[in-house]
Amino acid sequence: MKKIIPLFFPVFISISLFSQDKLAYRLFDIKGKKVSYKALKKQVLKADIILFGEFHDNPISHWLELEIIKDLNKNENLIIGAEMFESDNQQLINDYLSGALNFNTLDSMGRLWSNYKTDYSPIVEYAKKNNLPVVATNIPRKYASRVFKNGGFQALDNLSDLEKKFIAPLPIDFDIELSQYKNMLDMMGDHASPDIVKAQAIKDATMAHFILQNYSEGDKFLHINGSYHSDFHQGILWYLMNVNSTLKYMTISTVYQENVQKLSKENMKRANFIICVDSDITRTF
Numbered sequence: 001m002k003k004i005i006p007l008f009f010p011v012f013i014s015i016s017l018f019s020q021d022k023l024a025y026r027l028f029d030i031k032g033k034k035v036s037y038k039a040l041k042k043q044v045l046k047a048d049i050i051l052f053g054e055f056h057d058n059p060i061s062h063w064l065e066l067e068i069i070k071d072l073n074k075n076e077n078l079i080i081g082a083e084m085f086e087s088d089n090q091q092l093i094n095d096y097l098s099g100a101l102n103f104n105t106l107d108s109m110g111r112l113w114s115n116y117k118t119d120y121s122p123i124v125e126y127a128k129k130n131n132l133p134v135v136a137t138n139i140p141r142k143y144a145s146r147v148f149k150n151g152g153f154q155a156l157d158n159l160s161d162l163e164k165k166f167i168a169p170l171p172i173d174f175d176i177e178l179s180q181y182k183n184m185l186d187m188m189g190d191h192a193s194p195d196i197v198k199a200q201a202i203k204d205a206t207m208a209h210f211i212l213q214n215y216s217e218g219d220k221f222l223h224i225n226g227s228y229h230s231d232f233h234q235g236i237l238w239y240l241m242n243v244n245s246t247l248k249y250m251t252i253s254t255v256y257q258e259n260v261q262k263l264s265k266e267n268m269k270r271a272n273f274i275i276c277v278d279s280d281i282t283r284t285f
Contacts (some may be wrong), residue, residue, distance in 0.1 A: 053227030085136030208239035
């Protein structure tokens, strides 16, 4: 009888190698070494406060955010914070999570981002189902706009005592020499204005303020923000460190590259862990 040699093994190898060439993303540490999700999770569990820097339209970012939240929720006192919610809407969010408010009301009053349903609703719904707090950390946009349009931080001096409860305490520390802020000015060229950088800084300061205000010893605080707000351990982290340098902070960043097999030099040291995503991946909006 003629012996038949099975073909599935080499075919499997071929498919496996092909799939390795078509990875949607890879994880790297701060030095550019490839790491596993298990290694990322191990460090997340050691941190007090994690700043997850995303691209707002990146599906890999949003998927990993929820995966980390699920893993942390297994045995941690977890708090979720988000740039996507403005601090004066905290009560709306609380009411929605408790079931006292329906989604239509939250949607009409909460100034939700246009990609909320696809990108942030899964996280909020998970929090609601599991009785997890969600902290609205960002400054109300009208106040950030005032900083940009009306002469910098001094434009906030005339806010009422009630309005000042929704922003970082005044006066605001500010270092224009931080590389991320300098890069903002450089990218704007002839249209550069220090006040637009200060508008970015008041967001960073306010998010840091509400993170620390809602954190207690023993908590695990996962904060979701655009990567630029925490890249190179600046932005939000700079303000956190200025107030409390004793906590264990960890940052995650998201970057795009044509080749995800090796982290480019410009993306090294961007964060403790870097999610390197194929630049051709479909965006959520």
